[in-house]
Amino acid sequence: MAFFNGGGRAPGEILTRFQSAERPMPVDHTFFEFGSVRYHVQASASDPENVYLSISTPSLSHEASPSTGLPEFTLQEARKMYHKFAEIVEPSKEGYALTLKLNFSGLTRPKDRAKAVRQVSLLQSVVLGSQLKHLLGSLGSSGATKLVYNHRDPFFVSRTPGKIKAIFPMRFRDDTDIAVATSFFQELQDAGNSYAKAPKCSWSAIPPPELRGESVQHLTTNGGFVSFDIFERHVKRKRAAKTAWILLNFQAYVKYHIKCTRNYIQSRMRKRQESLAEVIQNARLRGGDDKKKSQVRKKSKRRLFSLGKAKKLQKGFRAVIDGIKRLRLRIRVKALDRFRRCFVVPKLATKKHNYLRLGA
Template sequence: MACFQRESPALKEILLRLYRAEKPMELDHHLYEFGSVEYHVQASASIPDNTYLSIATPLLYQDVVLSSGLPCYTLEMVKGISPDVIEIIEPPKEGYKLTLRLKYSRIPRNKGGVKMIASISSVQGVILSSQLKDMLMNVNSLEVSQGMYRPVKLIYHPREPFFVIKQPEKITAVFPMRFKEDTDVIIATAFFQELMDIGSSKAFVKAPHCIWSPIPPAELRGEPIEDLSTNGGFVSFDITGRHVEGKRLDKTVWNLLNFYAFVKYHVKSTRGFIQRRMRTRLESLVEVLYNAGIKDEHHIKKKNRGPKGVRKLLNFSKSKLLKKRYNFINKIKRIRSRIKIHWFSRFRKRWLNFSRFSSLTRYEKLN
């Protein structure tokens, strides 16, 4: 799940390391995000005020070809992050769309300086959001001849493209939804249907109109088949002029950029909730069955109880039973043994012994 953040955590950490260093330090570091965004940070110990930040990022609208790298509207928004600290280098370094010079000496040494570093680390978000803002505000530039409007494919993540379509008095954003597991498709489909029902209620009249369809909308006819092959259908939002007025423009842009992440987060949370409920339910059922088994055993014991004498015998401990059995066996052995008479052994030795004799007759062995 690629949640699009305004600030880059990795870039912020490196810039803060340079900001908090007691002595100027040498740094030459490359960062990669989303597999298509690259940052290159260079700092020199000899010239601490010359810290360069280069950014390589794909454009949202791939058909736009600009020699300067980024649109003027985007450059103005980047410059507006911190005009005293940021200086745009023209032309940018080879292989990058934008190169900035950061003047650390002008960053205050307090909490305001940390906030300024955080704002600078959000330059990638500013670039992407500014391109989408420019499209939403200047929709006439997307028109083609004969009054027809073609879809514009926007890519901020390689696996999560979406389309923006200019229509009379509105702009339609279409999101092809793809999921890896069938269970995720079921959860997401239920969520989209509920989103449609809630969006059509009176409480959310001012919200963008939401439509979900298992088949591509008519506006996407003619697009490549790989862009229209989905298992979760297509979600469309109708954005009117009311949704891009003033501060609403920034909120609308970020909601569109994070719609994929929001849906996947909802699916993941719902799946975890269902699994926890199933596990709890299973444990309760096992407990009921276990208690029922104990009651059945207790009932059988009561039913098979015999007379009091038998119950008393069963109440004896195992050691007592073994001891009684041993004594009983010894008594039987004594009864079956021969009767002993005192002095009889001496009498037998004296009077009952036969005298030994030898035969006078000898025999010879015949050959």
């Protein structure tokens, strides 16, 4: 959402550091922001209260160019915004469209100075928003007007009865970006149309009828065309500048969203890959433990088998020994039988006596 804030971080940071410095220091710094916006900050140690801020932006209006300066309605908007602590220097610094002379000495409270610095950081949105707001109010009844905020991604605005239509040809470099953008545009179309106060959004793979007659180069896209229907309530008073700034940065926001989506998908894929690798590693470790356990079990089985086999052999050996013993007991020697017969003791005859029972 950084593209929709409308403020530049660099001018605010430089002005804040300059004000918070203990000693006055000279500043002469040139820097770029958002690719095509150029700033120049200049201040001297002898006159630290006055700071000169120059800006050069791509002009949306055909009436203005960097050499001739900004149109009058843009200058009026800047005077209205910064009249409390700044004034417009004419002519502007060479090579820049607008130069402001900032003097914060009249703002005694730190809160007021911080608010003024935030307003200065909105200079780009004030300049470009005022131009687009003027163009939206001065469009003809037919035809489309080409606007170039980014040289790579121009867009078109056209006026129809009761509304203004902004059309964005979308171009992407990668097939993955096209797939993500197509899904995003479809969801934006479904979700945006569910709110009554929001501009109606539509997406089409072919050019809309408002772009008939435009060159083929401008109509050649791989991401289709996104259109917004802007009604009068969207450009009233303070809403006009915000609506203009959102339209100017819509294409940049789409690319930012796609980049974040791809990073999110890739991070989820990496996490999923790491979790699967961890599962496989744990399975390998468990498999090694199972192999060790199976080997231990096999060894124990072998030991039990060897012990059982030894016991069986021992039992068999004992049975053989017992059988041999029995065979040895059954062996008879004939000479011993004769010797036994010689020493046979004769049996004595016993006589039975019959006794009478007394008292019978």
